[in-house]
Amino acid sequence: MTKGKLIVFSAPSGAGKTTLVKHALETMENIQFSISCTTREKRDGEEHGKDYYYITPEEFKSKISNDEFVEYEEVYTNNFYGTLKSEVERITKDGNSVIFDIDVVGALNIKKIYGDECLTVFVNPPSLEILKERLISRNTESEDKLKQRIDKAGIEMETAPKFDIILLNDDLETAKEETLKIIENFLK
Numbered sequence: 001m002t003k004g005k006l007i008v009f010s011a012p013s014g015a016g017k018t019t020l021v022k023h024a025l026e027t028m029e030n031i032q033f034s035i036s037c038t039t040r041e042k043r044d045g046e047e048h049g050k051d052y053y054y055i056t057p058e059e060f061k062s063k064i065s066n067d068e069f070v071e072y073e074e075v076y077t078n079n080f081y082g083t084l085k086s087e088v089e090r091i092t093k094d095g096n097s098v099i100f101d102i103d104v105v106g107a108l109n110i111k112k113i114y115g116d117e118c119l120t121v122f123v124n125p126p127s128l129e130i131l132k133e134r135l136i137s138r139n140t141e142s143e144d145k146l147k148q149r150i151d152k153a154g155i156e157m158e159t160a161p162k163f164d165i166i167l168l169n170d171d172l173e174t175a176k177e178e179t180l181k182i183i184e185n186f187l188k
């Protein structure tokens with residue numbers, strides 16, 4: 001059996017990458033989600049071992065010392081996020097492909113490691129204004145966390161040309177269809 005490939009979705013917070021990755025996972029066989037570790041708090045509706053592994057900063061540090069991460073970042077102040085080697089291994093060893101929802105730095109690091117076995121997709125919001133509106137209406141962040149995400153978005157948008165594909169997420173149904181086409185095309 002051939003080993004699976006890697007598909008990385010990345011974007012500023014609020015662009016819609018989680019929505020599009022979930023759609024791909026619900027629709028397609030042979031792809032599975034890389035569950036990251038995070039030290040951030042669990043949001044309502046999220047589940048440990050499904051959306052993330054929610055761990056303490058001490059547990060995170062211990063995983064760094066034990067070299068358990070493919071990559072990790074302090075994405076927002078005091079909030080660490082990391083991709084476990086064991087997730088990539090668990091999913092790809094049986095021939096399934098792995099899909100990631102990670103920040104732009106992590107995405108480009110994964111691409112450096114895996115090269116042609118990896119496709120990086122940048123989810124582009126129609127504008128920074130619309131990005132802000134989506135984040136506000138998602139209603140998951142405190143004032144302070146919202147500001148951190150919006151402040152970082154401009155710099156993150158500048159990395160778009162480094163990705164293999166830029167996917168516009170304006171009309172959601174169109175973006176969902178495009179997501180499936182991009183993945184199918186890469187895996188065939």
Ligand SMILES: Nc1nc2c(ncn2[C@@H]2O[C@H](COP(=O)(O)OP(=O)(O)O)[C@@H](O)[C@H]2O)c(=O)[nH]1
Pocket residue numbers: 010011012013014018036037040071072073075081082083084101102103104105106107149
């Ligand atoms: N580098 C890296 N970034 C991650 C990882 N997991 C999640 N992220 C990113 O961390 C950022 C914050 O994620 P989250 O707290 O869920 O907030 P959201 O983007 O506002 O939904 C997003 O850009 C995620 O894609 C990871 O394992 N590594």
Ligand SMILES: Nc1ncnc2c1ncn2[C@@H]1O[C@H](COP(=O)(O)OP(=O)(O)O)[C@@H](O)[C@H]1O
Pocket residue numbers: 011012013014015016017018019020134135137138169170171172173175
């Ligand atoms: N094309 C779209 N049009 C309108 N709202 C969208 C669209 N895509 C996503 N959203 C909404 O915007 C918010 C942010 O999307 P989400 O997938 O959580 O983004 P991210 O994972 O990139 O932070 C969510 O409330 C989601 O339902």
